[in-house]
Amino acid sequence: xxxxxxxxxxxxxxxxxxxxxxxxxxxxxxxxxxxxxxxxxxxxxxxxxxxxxxxxxxxxxxxxxxxxxxxxxxxxxxxxxxxxxxxxxxxxxxxxxxxxxxxxxxxxxxxxxxxxxxxxxxxxxxxxxxxxxxxxxxxxxxxxxxxxxxxxxxxxxxxxxxxxxxxxxxxxxxxxxxxxxxxxxxxxxxxxxxxxxxxxxxxxxxxxxxxxxxxxxxxxxxxxxxxxxxxxxxxxxxxxxxxxxxxxxxxxxxxxxxxxxxxxxxxxxxxxxxxxxxxxxxxxxxxxxxxxxxxxxxxxxxxxxxxxxxxxxxxxxxxxxxxxxxxxxxx
Amino acid sequence: xxxxxxxxxxxxxxxxxxxxxxxxxxxxxxxxxxxxxxxxxxxxxxxxxxxxxxxxxxxxxxxxxxxxxxxxxxxxxxxxxxxxxxxxxxxxxxxxxxxxxxxxxxxxxxxxxxxxxxxxxxxxxxxxxxxxxxxxxxxxxxxxxxxxxxxxxxxxxxxxxxxxxxxxxxxxxxxxxxxxxxxxxxxxxxxxxxxxxxxxxxxxxxxxxxxxxxxxxxxxxxxxxxxxxxxxxxxxxxxxxxxxxxxxxxxxxxxxxxxxxxxxxxxxxxxxxxxxxxxxxxxxxxxxxxxxxxxxxxxxxxxxxxxxxxxxxxxxxxxxxxxxxxxxxxxxxxxxxxxxxxxx
Numbered sequence: 001x002x003x004x005x006x007x008x009x010x011x012x013x014x015x016x017x018x019x020x021x022x023x024x025x026x027x028x029x030x031x032x033x034x035x036x037x038x039x040x041x042x043x044x045x046x047x048x049x050x051x052x053x054x055x056x057x058x059x060x061x062x063x064x065x066x067x068x069x070x071x072x073x074x075x076x077x078x079x080x081x082x083x084x085x086x087x088x089x090x091x092x093x094x095x096x097x098x099x100x101x102x103x104x105x106x107x108x109x110x111x112x113x114x115x116x117x118x119x120x121x122x123x124x125x126x127x128x129x130x131x132x133x134x135x136x137x138x139x140x141x142x143x144x145x146x147x148x149x150x151x152x153x154x155x156x157x158x159x160x161x162x163x164x165x166x167x168x169x170x171x172x173x174x175x176x177x178x179x180x181x182x183x184x185x186x187x188x189x190x191x192x193x194x195x196x197x198x199x200x201x202x203x204x205x206x207x208x209x210x211x212x213x214x215x216x217x218x219x220x221x222x223x224x225x226x227x228x229x230x231x232x233x234x235x236x237x238x239x240x241x242x243x244x245x246x247x248x249x250x251x252x253x254x255x256x257x258x259x260x261x262x263x264x265x266x267x268x269x270x271x272x273x274x275x276x277x278x279x280x281x282x283x284x285x286x287x288x289x290x291x292x293x294x295x296x297x298x299x300x301x302x303x304x305x306x307x308x309x310x311x312x313x314x315x316x317x318x319x320x321x322x323x324x325x326x327x328x329x330x331x
Numbered sequence: 332x333x334x335x336x337x338x339x340x341x342x343x344x345x346x347x348x349x350x351x352x353x354x355x356x357x358x359x360x361x362x363x364x365x366x367x368x369x370x371x372x373x374x375x376x377x378x379x380x381x382x383x384x385x386x387x388x389x390x391x392x393x394x395x396x397x398x399x400x401x402x403x404x405x406x407x408x409x410x411x412x413x414x415x416x417x418x419x420x421x422x423x424x425x426x427x428x429x430x431x432x433x434x435x436x437x438x439x440x441x442x443x444x445x446x447x448x449x450x451x452x453x454x455x456x457x458x459x460x461x462x463x464x465x466x467x468x469x470x471x472x473x474x475x476x477x478x479x480x481x482x483x484x485x486x487x488x489x490x491x492x493x494x495x496x497x498x499x500x501x502x503x504x505x506x507x508x509x510x511x512x513x514x515x516x517x518x519x520x521x522x523x524x525x526x527x528x529x530x531x532x533x534x535x536x537x538x539x540x541x542x543x544x545x546x547x548x549x550x551x552x553x554x555x556x557x558x559x560x561x562x563x564x565x566x567x568x569x570x571x572x573x574x575x576x577x578x579x580x581x582x583x584x585x586x587x588x589x590x591x592x593x594x595x596x597x598x599x600x601x602x603x604x605x606x607x608x609x610x611x612x613x614x615x616x617x618x619x620x621x622x623x624x625x626x627x628x629x630x631x632x633x634x635x636x637x638x639x640x641x642x643x644x645x646x647x648x649x650x651x652x653x654x655x656x657x658x659x660x661x662x663x664x665x666x667x668x669x670x671x672x673x674x675x
Contacts, residue, residue: 048518051674066521071521072431079515083514085443085447086510088447097516099439104426143519
C-alpha cells in the first residue's frame with residue numbers, strides 16, 4: 001500500500017509535482033502514466049525516500065520510507081535502468097544489496113534465475129544491453145521478496161519477449177497480493193498490464209480510475225460510413241446524416257468525406273441507408289483507441305511537444321481538444 | 332495502427348484476431364516454472380501440476396463496448412486476478428525477517444569496495460609509489476658517503492603515494508553517485524547515517540591496514556639495505572613513521588571520502604583534494620612570515636614530513652595527526668549533514 005497526500009515537489013521556481021494525492025492498493029498492478037517530464041520519476045523518488053517532498057507526504061505500508069522498520073524486505077524498486085555500478089558483475093551487485101538487506105547469499109542466485117541472468121551473472125554490468133540492465137534492476141527489486149514493488153519504466157529497452165515477460169511478472173506479483181506500481185509513458189503498454197491507472201501531467205493528477213473504467217469511458221465505439229463518390233455524393237451524405245440524426249445518432253464528417261457515427265448500431269445504419277436509398281461503400285465498426293484517449297487527457301499537460309503533427313492528424317487533434325474539456329475524467 | 336494498440340481493448344474485432352498475450356505465454360511460463368519449483372518446495376509438490384495453460388485473459392478485457400451515451404460504470408469490485416499456480420510464486424519462504432543492521436551494511440560495503448577494479452588499481456599504485464620511490468631513495472643513499480637516519484628516505488614515496496589513497500577515498504562515494512548506484516543503495520538501506528558510517532569504517536580499516544603495511548615494508552627495505560651504512564632510528568621514530576603513516580593515509584583518505592560525499596562528483600572532489608594536499612605548502616612560500624609559517628606547519632606535506640622526522644613546527648608527528656583527525660572529523664560531520672538532508 002502506497003499513500004500520497006498533497007505531495008508537492010519544487011525545484012526552485014519549477015514545480016515538478018503539485019498536490020498529488022493517490023493510493024496504490026495491494027493485489028493490483030497500478031499503472032502510473034504521464035508524458036515525459038510529467039513528474040513520474042520525481043514522485044517515485046519521493047515514495048522511496050530519496051527526495052524529500054516540499055510539502056505533503058507519502059507513506060509505504062504506513063511509514064514514511066526512511067522510517068520503514070525493514071525497507072528492503074518491504075519495498076523493492078527498479079529505478080532508471082542503470083542505477084548500478086557498471087564495473088561490478090551482476091552477481092556482485094546483487095550480493096552487495098543482499099548483504100545490505102541481511103539476506104543470505106543464495107538469494108542472489110535465486111533472483112538471477114528468476115530474471116534469466118544466471119549465465120551473465122559474472123559479466124560486468126557495463127557490458128549489458130539495456131534489456132539485461134532492466135532484468136538486473138528487476139532482480140534487485142525482487143531480492144527482499146517485498147510486498148511493495150515499484151518499477152520505473154520497466155519495459156524500456158526490452159525486446160518483445162522481454163516485454164511479455166515483464167508484463168507476466170507484474171501480473172503475477174500482483175496476483176500474489178503484492179502492491180505493484182509501474183510507471184510508463186506509453187498507454188498501449190500500461191493498458192494491457194495495469195488494473196488501475198493513475199495519470200499525471202505536469203505534476204498534477206489527471207485521472208485515478210480502473211483501467212476498465214478508463215476504457216469504457218474513453219474508447220467508445222463508432223461506425224464509419226462511406227457513401228459513393230460522385231455528383232450527388234454530398235447530397236447523399238446529407239440525406240443519410242439527417243436520417244441518422246433524427247433517430248438520435250451523432251454524426252461527424254471526417255476529412256476524407258466519410259461519416260463517423262456515434263450511438264447507432266451498425267444494422268440500424270444499414271437499414272436506414274436502405275430506406276433512404278443511399279448506397280454504402282463502407283460500413284465499419286471502430287473504436288477510439290486508448291492512445292487517443294490518453295493523448296486527449298494529457299494534451300494540455302505535455303511538457304515537450306514537437307510542432308510537426310505526428311500519428312494523430314491536426315484536425316483530429318483539434319477535435320479531441322474540444323471534447324477533452326467536456327469529457328474530462330473525474331479526478 | 333489503431334488495431335494494434337487495441338489488441339486487448341473491448342472492440343469486437345479482437346475476437347477474430349488471436350490474442351497476442353495467449354500465443355506467447357506457454358513458453359514464457361514454463362521457464363520460471365522449473366526454477367521456482369525448488370524454492371517453493373513442498374508447497375509446489377502439494378499443488379496439482381500447473382499445466383502451461385494458455386494465458387489467462389487480461390482482467391481488463393471488457394466484453395462489449397459501452398454505447399457512447401451510457402455512463403461508464405465505476406467498477407468497485409474488479410475482476411479477480413488470474414489464479415497463479417503455487418509453483419510460479421516468486422516468494423521466498425525462508426528469508427530472514429530481521430531488519431538489517433550496521434553489520435549488514437559493513438559486509439555490503441566491504442563487498443562493494445573489493446569488487447570494483449578501481450580499488451585494486453589505486454591500492455597497487457599506492458604500494459608501487461611508496462615502495463618504488465622509497466627503494467630508489469635507498470639505492471641513492473647507499474651510494475653516498477654522507478649518511479644520516481634512513482627513515483626520511485621514505486618521505487618522497489609517502490607524499491606521492493597519498494594521491495591514489497585520496498582517489499580511492501573519493502571514489503568510494505562518488506562512483507555511487509556517478510553511476511546512480513547511490514539510489515539503489517539508499518532504497519535498500521534508507522538509514523543514511525549508518526550507511527555513511529559503514530562506508531567510512533570499511534574504507535578507514537582498509538586504508539589503515541594497507542597503508543601501514545606499505546610504509547612498514549618500505550621501512551623494512553630501507554633498514555635491510557642501509558643497516559650499518561646509516562644510523563639506525565630509534566623505536567619511537569619507527570612507530571611514528573609506520574603506524575602514524577598508516578593512520579595518516581587512512582585519515583587523509585577518509586577526509587577525501589567526506590569531500591566526495593559533499594561534492595558527489597569524482598573529478599571535482601579529486602581536484603579539491605589534490606589542491607588541499609599541495610596548495611598550502613606552495614602558498615605558504617608567498618605569504619608573510621607569521622601566516623606563512625602557520626600554513627606551512629599544518630600543510631599535509633609538512634604533516635607527512637613530521638611523521639618521518641623531518642617536519643617543522645612544535646606539535647610533532649602525533650600532534651599534527653591529531654590536527655588532521657580533527658579536520659577529518661569536521662568535514663565528515665558536514666558529509667553526514669549533507670547526506671541526511673539532501674535529495675539523493
